[in-house]
Amino acid sequence: MLNPQLSAQGKLKHLITLDGLPKSVLTEILDIAAPFTEVAEREVKKLPLLRGKSVFNVFFENSTRTRTTFEIAAKRLSADVINLNVATSSTNKGETLLDTVDNLCAMGADMFVMRHASSGAPYLLAQHLRATGRDHISVVNAGDGRHAHPTQGLLDMYTIRHFKQDFTKLTVAIVGDVLHSRVARSEIAALTTLGVPEVRVIGPKTLLPTDVERMGVRVFHDMKEGLRGVDVVMMLRLQNERMNGALLPSSQEYFKFFGLTPEKLELAAPDAIVLHPGPMNRGVEIDSAVADGSHAVILPQVTFGIAVRMAVMSMLAAGN
Amino acid sequence: MNIQIANGRVIDPANQIDAQLDVFIAEGKIVAVGAAPAGFSPDRLIDAKGLIVAPGLVDLSARLREPGFEYRATLESEMQAAMAGGITSLACPPDTDPALDEPGLVEMLCFRAKNLNCAHVYPVGALTAKLEGKRITEMAELVEAGCVAFSQVNTPVVDTQVLLRAMQYAATFGFRVWLQPIDPHLAKGGVAHDGEAASRLGLTGIPVEAETVALETYLSLAKLTGVKLHITRISSAAALEAIERARAGGLDVTCDIAAHHLHLCDMDIGYFDPQCYVIPPLRSQRDRSALRTALAAGKINAVCSDHTPVDDDGKQMPFAEAEPGMTGLELLLPLVLKWAQEDKVDLAQALARVTASAAGIMGITKGGHLGVGARADVCIFDANAEKVLTREDLKSQGKNTPFLGLPLPGIVKHTLVEGRVMFGA
Numbered sequence: 001m002l003n004p005q006l007s008a009q010g011k012l013k014h015l016i017t018l019d020g021l022p023k024s025v026l027t028e029i030l031d032i033a034a035p036f037t038e039v040a041e042r043e044v045k046k047l048p049l050l051r052g053k054s055v056f057n058v059f060f061e062n063s064t065r066t067r068t069t070f071e072i073a074a075k076r077l078s079a080d081v082i083n084l085n086v087a088t089s090s091t092n093k094g095e096t097l098l099d100t101v102d103n104l105c106a107m108g109a110d111m112f113v114m115r116h117a118s119s120g121a122p123y124l125l126a127q128h129l130r131a132t133g134r135d136h137i138s139v140v141n142a143g144d145g146r147h148a149h150p151t152q153g154l155l156d157m158y159t160i161r162h163f164k165q166d167f168t169k170l171t172v173a174i175v176g177d178v179l180h181s182r183v184a185r186s187e188i189a190a191l192t193t194l195g196v197p198e199v200r201v202i203g204p205k206t207l208l209p210t211d212v213e214r215m216g217v218r219v220f221h222d223m224k225e226g227l228r229g230v231d232v233v234m235m236l237r238l239q240n241e242r243m244n245g246a247l248l249p250s251s252q253e254y255f256k257f258f259g260l261t262p263e264k265l266e267l268a269a270p271d272a273i274v275l276h277p278g279p280m281n282r283g284v285e286i287d288s289a290v291a292d293g294s295h296a297v298i299l300p301q302v303t304f305g306i307a308v309r310m311a312v313m314s315m316l317a318a319g320n
Numbered sequence: 321m322n323i324q325i326a327n328g329r330v331i332d333p334a335n336q337i338d339a340q341l342d343v344f345i346a347e348g349k350i351v352a353v354g355a356a357p358a359g360f361s362p363d364r365l366i367d368a369k370g371l372i373v374a375p376g377l378v379d380l381s382a383r384l385r386e387p388g389f390e391y392r393a394t395l396e397s398e399m400q401a402a403m404a405g406g407i408t409s410l411a412c413p414p415d416t417d418p419a420l421d422e423p424g425l426v427e428m429l430c431f432r433a434k435n436l437n438c439a440h441v442y443p444v445g446a447l448t449a450k451l452e453g454k455r456i457t458e459m460a461e462l463v464e465a466g467c468v469a470f471s472q473v474n475t476p477v478v479d480t481q482v483l484l485r486a487m488q489y490a491a492t493f494g495f496r497v498w499l500q501p502i503d504p505h506l507a508k509g510g511v512a513h514d515g516e517a518a519s520r521l522g523l524t525g526i527p528v529e530a531e532t533v534a535l536e537t538y539l540s541l542a543k544l545t546g547v548k549l550h551i552t553r554i555s556s557a558a559a560l561e562a563i564e565r566a567r568a569g570g571l572d573v574t575c576d577i578a579a580h581h582l583h584l585c586d587m588d589i590g591y592f593d594p595q596c597y598v599i600p601p602l603r604s605q606r607d608r609s610a611l612r613t614a615l616a617a618g619k620i621n622a623v624c625s626d627h628t629p630v631d632d633d634g635k636q637m638p639f640a641e642a643e644p645g646m647t648g649l650e651l652l653l654p655l656v657l658k659w660a661q662e663d664k665v666d667l668a669q670a671l672a673r674v675t676a677s678a679a680g681i682m683g684i685t686k687g688g689h690l691g692v693g694a695r696a697d698v699c700i701f702d703a704n705a706e707k708v709l710t711r712e713d714l715k716s717q718g719k720n721t722p723f724l725g726l727p728l729p730g731i732v733k734h735t736l737v738e739g740r741v742m743f744g745a
Contacts, residue, residue: 004591019520098636118638119522120592128636145640146522185522209519210527 004126011319014139015312016122017148019189026193030158033311037304039076049314050079053110057083059142060097060116065278066142066152069302070113073309077317079111097121098128105129111138111316119145119182138316140309146182151312152277153186155305157194159297160232162304163273167191173200173226173268174217176236176258176285177207183277184236185215192216202226203258206247223258227267233295235260235276238285251284261287265295273297321363322346323739324356328368328700332375333672334679334689343373345696348738353690366741368700371733374671376408376439376697378678378688380498380576380624381552382649384441386429388417393629393717399438401649401716403743406699406732407625408439409679409687410649414446415473421446421457423465430466438742440697442468442682444498447486453477456486459495468682469496469550474599476502476534484541491547496683499538500552501559502600506530511640513555513601517586523639526601528556535559539566542573550681551575553626555600557610560619574681577611578626579655580646580723584608588722594635594642595722598626615673616665622678625652629718647718654728657703661729667703696739705731 005014005021012025039045055074057067067083074081086100101112114122122141129137143149157167164170172191178184178201191199192215201212202220213219220226227233243251260274274286274295282288290296323345330341330353337353344352344360351357382402385393402410412429414420420429426443433441445467449455452475459470470490476499477483490497507530512518514525535551539562542549551563554575563575580598585608589596596602614620628645635642652674660670679688686695706727711719734744 096633096636097638116638118640120640121638123591124636124638144522145638146524148522182522185520210514210525211516211519214516215520 004123004130007319012315013319014122014126015150015316016126016139016141017189018150018153018186018193019148021193023193023195026154026157026190029154029308029311029315030161032315033158033304033307036307036310039310040303040306045076046078047076048078050074050077050317053079053317054108055079055081055111055113055313056104056109057081057113058086058100058104059084060086060114060121061143063115063143066115069305070142070309073306074313076306077310077313079313097124101125101128105134105137109137111140111313113140113142115142116144119147121145140312140316143182146180146185148186149182150186151305151309152183153190154312155301155308156187156234156275157190158304158308159275159301160273162300163297164231167194167196170196170231171198171200171229172196172232172234173202173230174234174236175202175223175226175260177238177242178203178212178236179207179209180239180242181236187234188215188217200226200230204248223264224267227264230268231272233260233265233268233272233274235274235286237277237279238281255284259285259287260290262289262293265290275301278302321739322360323364323366323696323736324362325366325368325373325698325700328371328373330373330690331668331671332690333668334375334676335691337690338668343690343698345736345739348696350690350692350694350696352692366700366734370702371700372667372703374699374701375675375689376687376699376735376737377406377652377674378682378684379407379410379627379649379652379674380622380678380681381413382407382410382625382627383415383629384412385629386416386432387425392631392634395432395436397715397717398627398629398649399436401714402439403735404715404732405650406653406701406735407649408697408699408735408737409442409682409684410439411442411444411468411682413444413471413473415451415475419446419451420444420467421449421451423458423461426462426465426467438737440687442466442684444469444471446470447472447497448477448482451475453479453482456482456489459490460493463493463495468684469498471498471552472500474500474502476500476504478504480537480541484545487541487545487547491545494548496548496550498550498552501531501535501538501554503530503534506533511597511601512589513586513603515586515604517589521589521592528558528603531556531600532558532562535562539563539571539573543571549573553578553600554620555581555603556607560610560614564619574621576622576624576681577615577620579623579648579652581608581611582615582623582655582659584722592639593722594637594639595646595720597639597642597644598646599644612659612663615659616663616669621673622681623652623656623673624678625649627716629716630720631718635720646721647714647716649716650714651721651723651728653699653701653732654730657730658728696736698734698736699732700734700744701730701732703730705729707731
């Protein structure tokens with residue numbers, strides 16, 4: 001099967017996952033995002049690249065931050081943005097995903113930004129659009145199950161490049177619940193594609209996927225060992241429902257062994273940066289002293305996220 | 321009607337026949353293979369030159385979707401599919417709605433099937449009421465109604481005490497118990513083999529141990545109770561090893577696999593192809609090759625279609641929300657032939673796994689072979705011809721298979737049931 005997110009010419013048609021995207025495409029997105037960071041500083045924060053286009057934010061799973069940043073990005077490109085919180089509407093009445101989508105197509109959608117609780121849902125959507133001759137409509141994955149969160153992965157890459165320039169000289173550690181994390185999967189795909197020589201994952205065995213080393217990472221269960229000398233620390237959010245069950249005994253024990261504290265961060269390179277996709281659980285996966293400290297680049301991540309999403313949307317609009 | 325099937329290569333694994341011979345049929349039974357019986361005069365001559373003449377296939381698992389799921393498929397549509405696939409006997413698993421746990425339901429299914437006068441349908445009764453794993457069924461009554469075995473399909477009994485009692489009770493009467501090894505806890509929420517592919521795609525994995533942990537329990541209890549145990553749909557090399565160990569310890573146990581496990585592995589899920597969502601899941605390449613080797617060596621006794629027709633709506637869903645299963649009646653023969661060709665397995669040996677051996681597991685004596693006196697259930701096919709599988713070709717109401725668009729060997733020319741030509745001109 002061909003990678004459905006690339007056109008026959010290798011252009012981006014949809015953005016569904018970073019896994020399998022060539023380095024040239026990833027770099028192109030980051031390059032295009034760079035000038036968009038300045039738009040926020042202008043008096044008129046608008047570009048006309050998506051004028052007349054309708055972007056549908058279709059969120060089958062609740063989200064505030066991601067949906068808002070997509071909305072801002074689309075509006076800065078002059079698109080008409082329609083937000084649908086499907087989590088609380090038609091699917092609860094028994095409508096299937098594709099029926100919902102067909103209805104939105106009939107309302108004149110040009111681009112779907114979709115979040116869904118099931119891994120692979122955006123592929124289904126992209127395949128359906130192709131099968132029904134609506135190939136000009138693009139799909140942007142805003143997070144699907146545990147599978148991928150490509151724009152988060154890209155904004156993380158943008159942040160790393162902004163602070164560290166050269167990917168090929170870095171050691172990067174991803175810490176926490178990799179098993180349930182779509183963010184981690186997108187980060188691993190991007191980091192390995194962009195040539196980071198050592199990507200580490202750190203976590204207890206209950207929170208790491210089977211055969212994770214096959215994704216090209218080194219596995220550490222001892223956080224101190226795993227953080228030694230790293231240039232970038234990428235923290236993952238730990239969902240509350242993972243706590244107090246068969247995966248973890250308690251948040252206290254997790255914090256003690258896998259929470260990022262100033263003491264543990266000492267082991268990383270002196271100029272290490274700390275990323276977090278948000279929203280943070282202070283005192284669970286990250287100490288406030290680190291979250292608010294000089295190594296953290298968590299707020300720049302949010303700002304860059306808008307530029308990266310603008311880049312993706314403008315490329316898709318140009319490609320289709 | 322007297323029929324003579326002439327000039328074909330007759331392969332009858334049960335009777336160790338593989339030779340160019342004529343088959344003679346009268347009154348729905350095989351009356352001779354080789355020389356014509358005295359005074360035989362055919363009303364119809366079927367020229368099988370260049371074709372294989374084999375016993376009609378015996379399928380250990382075909383969901384006919386009745387009762388309860390008639391919108392997905394009906395006996396009528398699936399019987400046509402069976403005929404097109406050369407399958408003349410099939411076991412029907414009890415995961416219908418309601419489950420086949422009462423004699424009346426089984427009698428109704430047998431009655432409906434008999435009226436269609438097509439493939440012979442052998443219901444498999446539910447081992448426990450509603451397949452809930454709490455109360456054992458009226459097995460003796462169910463056998464009188466027509467059940468050939470008892471199964472939980474893929475809803476394992478959670479309480480091992482109940483499982484033990486069910487096996488003891490079945491052993492009392494010498495009934496067959498068919499169990500699919502699934503540990504309900506280890507398999508919980510899983511939709512794909514727990515390995516690299518599932519990890520990358522973010523799909524919840526089903527570890528091989530979900531199969532082996534349950535299997536070891538079943539084997540221990542079979543040893544204890546002496547029940548006739550058949551293990552259905554194994555998917556992993558580790559399960560094979562466990563079965564071999566039990567056999568070495570003196571346990572008489574048989575096992576089968578689904579035909580698609582001979583050809584597909586977890587990588588075939590690709591970009592979340594819901595057609596590759598099956599239970600048990602498609603395992604690793606290593607597992608697949610172990611299954612292929614074990615089947616050739618006879619360590620796996622039978623191959624079945626595990627036919628599960630699912631409509632398009634049931635598959636056009638995100639992977640984990642789709643319904644599992646593949647359509648299979650029309651793919652059983654092609655997939656077995658493809659395996660035999662690729663692994664250079666003798667055709668007679670390959671066909672034994674879908675005829676004589678499967679009939680033995682089901683406990684039927686009048687089908688699955690071409691011995692004199694047997695039912696004249698015959699499948700005549702071209703083993704070398706290939707065709708590309710299309711949606712339109714499939715008679716089954718279920719078009720759900722990842723093999724669409726692929727060339728597959730084996731074209732059925734005629735299917736005979738009790739001497740009646742039910743498929744092919």
